[in-house]
Amino acid sequence: MFILQTSSKFLYPQLFTRRNRSIKKQYATIRYLHDKNNEKKIKFYVVNRYILYLKDYEKHIERRFPNAVGLYRSFMDGTKKFIQDVKLYYSIVRSLNKKVKSLPDLTRKELELFDQMPRDMLKLTPILFFSALPFTNYVIFPLIYFFPKQMLSQHFWTLQQRVDFNRSFLHERLMHNKPIFRHLQEQLVRLKGHELYKPWEEVLGKIGSGVQPDVEEIIDCKDLFVNDPYNLNYLRGSHIKHLLHLHNLNTFFWFRRKRLFEKALLLKEMDSAIMREGGIHNLPVEALRTSCYIRGLNPTNMKNEDMINWLNKWIKVSRAIDQDSVSLLLHCPILLGYNEPSNWTLIYAYSRKQIL
Structure with a gap:
């Protein structure tokens, strides 16, 4: 039996060469996939650790500078609300100018927005413009922190600030x-x-x-x-x-x-x-x-x-x-x-x- 196998190896050398190549190729593929899988795991681990670090760093910043973080978030949320109201305001103005709607067609909320937004836009447009310029945040944010009533609109105020500022404006x-x-x-x-x-x-x-x-x-x-x-x-x-x-x-x-x-x-x-x-x-x-x-x-x-x-x-x-x-x-x-x-x-x- 051994003699037959040995003789067949010498009789058919190409067959054994192809088989060895196929085995080596399969082994290389498996090793490549294994290495690639490990590489993905390493990348995933690094990215995951980085995200956790950022979350911890954000919490650290919140603990160290709660007022600054709160002010920044309030400013960003207020900006989004303000932009939404500006879009709605211009939609109302466009409808009125094109005679698509008239004042009696507007809802109570739309009429109140139509009345209030010109004053808010007059107050906020310079603030939003200068806050977008480089390095001006170092000046703008302290100002709006100390003078929110004068420099911001109700889009940016807390519930308590709305009550206090509305009473102050009404008093005037x-x-x-x-x-x-x-x-x-x-x-x-x-x-x-x-x-x-x-x-x-x-x-x-x-x-x-x-x-x-x-x-x-x-x-x-x-x-x-x-x-x-x-x-x-x-x-x-x-x-x-x-x-x-x-x-x-x-x-x-x-x-x-x-x-x-x-x-x-x-x-x-x-x-x-x-x-x-x-x-x-x-x-x-x-x-x-x-x-x-x-x-x-x-x-x-x-x-x-x-x-x-x-x-x-x-x-x-x-x-x-x-x-x-x-x-x-x-x-x-x-x-x-x-x-x-x-x-x-x-x-x-x-x-x-x-x-x-």
Whole structure:
């Protein structure tokens, strides 16, 4: 048997050579795959360890610099929210310009965004522009950390900051209530002999004595806001300026009365949108508070029922006026909110802080 195998090896040398080559080739392939598998394992191990290191390093940074990390994340999240709102705002503007939609077609949220975004964009565009430049973060981030109210919008604020800053902004607006009320009183003399002189005198007298007039009494005097002396075209410059501050509008000299007129129409459309969407009682709590802030009422510590009742009064006036008497709606923060306890609490609280 051994003789036959040996002889066959010598008789057929090519057959044995091919077999040895095949075995060597299979062994080389197996070894290559084994080495490659080990290489993958090593790469996977290195990458995995690197990721774990980064996670640990991130936690280390958070422990060492929690405020800086929190500020950075808030800034990035706020930027994303701001960009989303900018896109929605320009979508609304484009629809309005192309006559695809009109103001009555917009929802309450869209109308509020349409009202607020120009101010936010004016404030944030320079900040976002300079933050994108090299090395400016060393200046920008400390500034927005120490002055978030002045340099950022609500997209970047925490929940507590929103409450605090909204109250602060409303306080600044409410400080113009008294000058506007004084202007209303000064023009009363010019109405002597007018059929609405006595009813209007009673309305102003109630407000001046700390009593809130009835909504019906205010609506009955709306014709005084159609012509002289309370129509927008007849108001004195200082009166106009205080109204601009009260409604959170810029006070640039050009087109001031037009801005107030457009603001009044926008407020009226917001009121209509609320009623289209089910009424005030269907608004979420946060939307209730926002609606009060927009219209000049401090909702802090107010019950939902009180906010709803006040907004119902506002909307009752809003539905009773037209474009000729929109000046009345601009004065509703005084006519309906001058003697509201929450407003006086806010005014007194901030005045006391300034004194102390």
